[in-house]
Amino acid sequence: xxxxxxxxxxxxxxxxxxxxxxxxxxxxxxxxxxxxxxxxxxxxxxxxxxxxxxxxxxxxxxxxxxxxxxxxxxxxxxxxxxxxxxxxxxxxxxxxxxxxxxxxxxxxxxxxxxxxxxxxxxxxxxxxxxxxxxxxxxxxxxxxxxxxxxxxxxxxxxxxxxxxxxxxxxxxxxxxxxxxxxxxxxxxxxxxxxxxxxxxxxxxxxxxxxxxxxxxxxxxxxxxxxxxxxxxxxxxxxxxxxxxxxxxxxxxxxxxxxxxxxxxxxxxxxxxxxxxxxxxxxxxxxxxxxxxxxxxxxxxxxxxxxxxxxxxxxxxxxxxx
Amino acid sequence: xxxxxxxxxxxxxxxxxxxxxxxxxxxxxxxxxxxxxxxxxxxxxxxxxxxxxxxxxxxxxxxxxxxxxxxxxxxxxxxxxxxxxxxxxxxxxxxxxxxxxxxxxxxxxxxxxxxxxxxxxxxxxxxxxxxxxxxxxxxxxxxxxxxxxxxxxxxxxxxxxxxxxxxxxxxxxxxxxxxxxxxxxxxxxxxxxxxxxxxxxxxxxxxxxxxxxxxxxxxxxxxxxxxxxxxxxxxxxxxxxxxxxxxxxxxxxxxxxxxxxxxxxxxxxxxxxxxxxxxxxxxxxxxxxxxxxxxxxxxxxxxxxxxxxxxxxxxxxxxxxxxxxxxxxxxxxxxxxxxxxxxxxxxxxxxxxxxxxxxxxxxxxxxxxxxxxxxxxxxxxxxxxxxxxxxxxxxxxxxxxxxxxxxxxxxxxxxxxxxxxxxxxxxxxxxxxxxxxxxxxxxxxxxxxxxxxxxxxxxxxxxxxxxxxxxxxxxxxxxxxxxxxxxxxxxxxxxxxxxxxxxxxxxxxxxxxxx
Numbered sequence: 042x043x044x045x046x047x048x049x050x051x052x053x054x055x056x057x058x059x060x061x062x063x064x065x066x067x068x069x070x071x072x073x074x075x076x077x078x079x080x081x082x083x084x085x086x087x088x089x090x091x092x093x094x095x096x097x098x099x100x101x102x103x104x105x106x107x108x109x110x111x112x113x114x115x116x117x118x119x120x121x122x123x124x125x126x127x128x129x130x131x132x133x134x135x136x137x138x139x140x141x142x143x144x145x146x147x148x149x150x151x152x153x154x155x156x157x158x159x160x161x162x163x164x165x166x167x168x169x170x171x172x173x174x175x176x177x178x179x180x181x182x183x184x185x186x187x188x189x190x191x192x193x194x195x196x197x198x199x200x201x202x203x204x205x206x207x208x209x210x211x212x213x214x215x216x217x218x219x220x221x222x223x224x225x226x227x228x229x230x231x232x233x234x235x236x237x238x239x240x241x242x243x244x245x246x247x248x249x250x251x252x253x254x255x256x257x258x259x260x261x262x263x264x265x266x267x268x269x270x271x272x273x274x275x276x277x278x279x280x281x282x283x284x285x286x287x288x289x290x291x292x293x294x295x296x297x298x299x300x301x302x303x304x305x306x307x308x309x310x311x312x313x314x315x316x317x318x319x320x321x322x323x324x325x326x327x328x329x330x331x332x333x334x335x336x337x338x339x340x341x342x343x344x345x346x347x348x349x350x351x352x353x354x355x356x357x358x359x360x361x362x
Numbered sequence: 363x364x365x366x367x368x369x370x371x372x373x374x375x376x377x378x379x380x381x382x383x384x385x386x387x388x389x390x391x392x393x394x395x396x397x398x399x400x401x402x403x404x405x406x407x408x409x410x411x412x413x414x415x416x417x418x419x420x421x422x423x424x425x426x427x428x429x430x431x432x433x434x435x436x437x438x439x440x441x442x443x444x445x446x447x448x449x450x451x452x453x454x455x456x457x458x459x460x461x462x463x464x465x466x467x468x469x470x471x472x473x474x475x476x477x478x479x480x481x482x483x484x485x486x487x488x489x490x491x492x493x494x495x496x497x498x499x500x501x502x503x504x505x506x507x508x509x510x511x512x513x514x515x516x517x518x519x520x521x522x523x524x525x526x527x528x529x530x531x532x533x534x535x536x537x538x539x540x541x542x543x544x545x546x547x548x549x550x551x552x553x554x555x556x557x558x559x560x561x562x563x564x565x566x567x568x569x570x571x572x573x574x575x576x577x578x579x580x581x582x583x584x585x586x587x588x589x590x591x592x593x594x595x596x597x598x599x600x601x602x603x604x605x606x607x608x609x610x611x612x613x614x615x616x617x618x619x620x621x622x623x624x625x626x627x628x629x630x631x632x633x634x635x636x637x638x639x640x641x642x643x644x645x646x647x648x649x650x651x652x653x654x655x656x657x658x659x660x661x662x663x664x665x666x667x668x669x670x671x672x673x674x675x676x677x678x679x680x681x682x683x684x685x686x687x688x689x690x691x692x693x694x695x696x697x698x699x700x701x702x703x704x705x706x707x708x709x710x711x712x713x714x715x716x717x718x719x720x721x722x723x724x725x726x727x728x729x730x731x732x733x734x735x736x737x738x739x740x741x742x743x744x745x746x747x748x749x750x751x752x753x754x755x756x757x758x759x760x761x762x763x764x765x766x767x768x769x770x771x772x773x774x775x776x777x778x779x780x781x782x783x784x785x786x787x788x789x790x791x792x793x794x795x796x797x798x799x800x801x802x803x804x805x806x807x808x809x810x811x812x813x814x815x816x817x818x819x820x821x822x823x824x825x826x827x828x829x830x831x832x833x834x835x836x837x838x839x840x841x842x843x844x845x846x847x848x849x850x851x852x853x854x855x856x857x858x859x860x861x862x863x864x865x866x867x868x869x870x871x872x873x874x875x876x877x
Contacts, residue, residue, distance in 0.1 A: 073757045122401055196590040204590040205583050207553055310578040312553035325753055
């Protein structure tokens with residue numbers, strides 16, 4: 042086990058290193074941040090000075106090594122626009138994103154697993170077919186369109202939900218959290234629904250496929266014949282084995298939800314780190330973009346690692362070596 | 363069974379939340395949806411539209427712009443000019459900062475000095491020295507005779523010297539203190555900025571007692587927030603949503619020409635133009651430039667490409683600004699005349715040229731560029747399009763070495779045409795600080811001298827004359843081809859009273875509620 046974990050940690054570091062190379066060099070092709078900062082009437086001398094202050098006058102390779110050296114000290118550089126530490130800007134906005142991701146993930150699990158179990162156990166029922174059709178829509182409808190539709194139906198037409206923003210928040214362990222207030226919770230529903238729809242649909246379909254497979258197996262027939270109750274049969278005996286592929290994909294889905302939060306946050310004006318990324322792209326604020334991408338890459342790698350560990354506790358047959 | 367129960371619980375929960383907790387706003391409170399958040403609430407960190415606009419709620423300057431960009435007294439109640447370079451300002455007495463400190467002349471001097479080492483140092487570049495004569499009298503010495511000093515002073519927002527020195531930059535930014543009509547309550551970045559009225563404001567407390575600014579960057583969401591009643595006022599309405607708002611009885615759409623001119627830079631003063639594969643540069647010939655102007659159908663672009671949300675431009679600044687010449691007529695679309703002019707100039711079959719334009723900077727910019735290309739093809743000029751995102755575009759066109767035709771925009775936010783001429787049309791590399799973005803390599807000594815003279819006078823009237831002279835010369839030469847002014851679109855609930863401003867700022871202290 043220990044040997045396995047150390048090996049994985051080495052791999053994670055390698056992946057992050059490669060990501061840093063890609064992120065850094067791709068970023069340097071995204072236009073000149075200096076010209077976005079100075080006014081159009083700036084003189085060449087002013088431009089040169091700004092470039093020097095940002096360290097952009099050095100060759101790209103040198104810039105990269107400085108960048109890596111700083112990262113190793115936990116310094117992702119200062120935002121060009123706010124002159125504050127980029128990582129601090131992101132962490133400031135992280136609770137809002139994590140909160141949204143948390144509710145979305147919860148929503149996908151609560152809805153997808155029972156529906157998936159149902160549709161897998163009784164594939165021929167009409168309601169199962171409706172569920173499957175719904176999940177197909179969930180996968181194929183463009184995400185931003187769903188978001189806009191939710192706003193127009195629930196906020197503009199029926200006026201039962203707020204159109205955007207975060208609502209009232211309370212301080213919880215030093216973080217601003219909105220789900221603990223009625224107003225804040227009301228604000229999180231629509232964005233969470235939009236953000237969860239795709240992963241919900243995917244999880245649902247996977248659960249169903251797993252269930253259909255498991256239900257054919259002998260041990261289920263045996264359990265049934267020995268008189269195990271329906272609910273217990275489905276959710277204890279069958280689901281446990283059906284869940285293994287679901288968990289693999291689930292890890293990736295959480296990562297995807299975090300990444301897709303950029304779109305949701307922009308549409309719902311949710312003040313999280315995804316919206317910060319989009320705003321930073323518009324301002325050519327390179328350090329913030331780089332720091333964001335590195336953090337998200339880190340989260341992805343970490344999630345996959347956790348998923349691999351979780352496997353063993355669910356399915357002892359899997360060997361970590 | 364278990365599932366049914368769950369569904370019922372979830373639905374009940376949602377309904378309770380949805381129906382419950384409705385908070386009704388007070389009659390003197392407003393929520394304003396803005397397209398951007400402030401970058402700073404320290405007024406000396408960055409020269410950015412939304413930042414300046416929000417800072418103006420908290421801070422005052424010596425003088426102010428009215429809605430029509432005329433200068434009126436603010437913290438300076440009067441002033442006089444002792445010589446071409448020396449001005450004396452008499453200040454309002456008894457004005458208090460939000461923290462109770464009194465505003466005196468030294469706070470202004472401190473603010474000017476503070477700006478000197480920042481990215482916005484150009485605001486004070488023409489001020490040689492500020493002298494505090496007494497607590498309520500200031501003397502300002504300019505570097506040279508400088509007619510537009512008041513326009514610069516309008517941008518210099520005044521911070522409390524004691525407070526700024528005591529708390530440092532970071533706290534000043536998050537907990538700003540000024541003399542302005544509003545005090546900050548709370549700023550949660552990219553979520554909201556809440557302000558309450560300063561009841562002791564020296565110029566009378568504003569009518570709106572509490573205002574919340576919410577940055578809603580997505581255009582459709584901003585419109586939805588207004589339609590759903592979450593906000594009372596929005597700026598930068600997208601053209602697509604204009605109809606929908608106009609047709610709603612409870613809402614009012616405000617449409618007016620903006621200061622932003624969209625124009626073409628023509629590379630007409632170099633022997634060879636980079637994208638024209640000919641021995642010499644045909645656009646050196648005035649007749650060819652005229653042909654291009656005659657070939658473009660601005661009315662059609664305004665009506666169809668911009669859906670009516672633009673205003674044809676007859677010269678380089680709107681009529682209310684300095685430098686506008688009465689009587690200049692724009693060239694109306696005339697393809698026959700354009701062809702004749704091309705033939706006279708020796709290009710009856712036209713030529714091929716590349717048009718550089720951004721595709722994400724101005725409203726419908728890529729479509730307008732395409733329209734221009736198709737219109738010019740009808741007079742024989744084959745236009746190849748080179749469309750770029752703004753982050754690449756401005757870098758690409760700045761030196762002017764790769765461009766023959768450039769479509770771009772400029773906002774005359776200083777209230778006259780001077781700055782635009784200095785940046786875009788004065789001969790490149792000849793005078794320090796001038797002509798830095800002269801993408802068309804325009805050079806005309808009379809023009810240069812007129813612009814320079816306009817900077818070396820202390821009288822606005824003389825400046826206007828010099829700038830008018832410059833406008834006439836540039837227009838005769840067609841140094842730039844003016845196309846149209848963009849439209850500013852704002853929308854509000856009908857009970858909000860607001861007079862739109864030429865500079866498109868949205869100030870809560872200029873709003874009131876009429877229910």
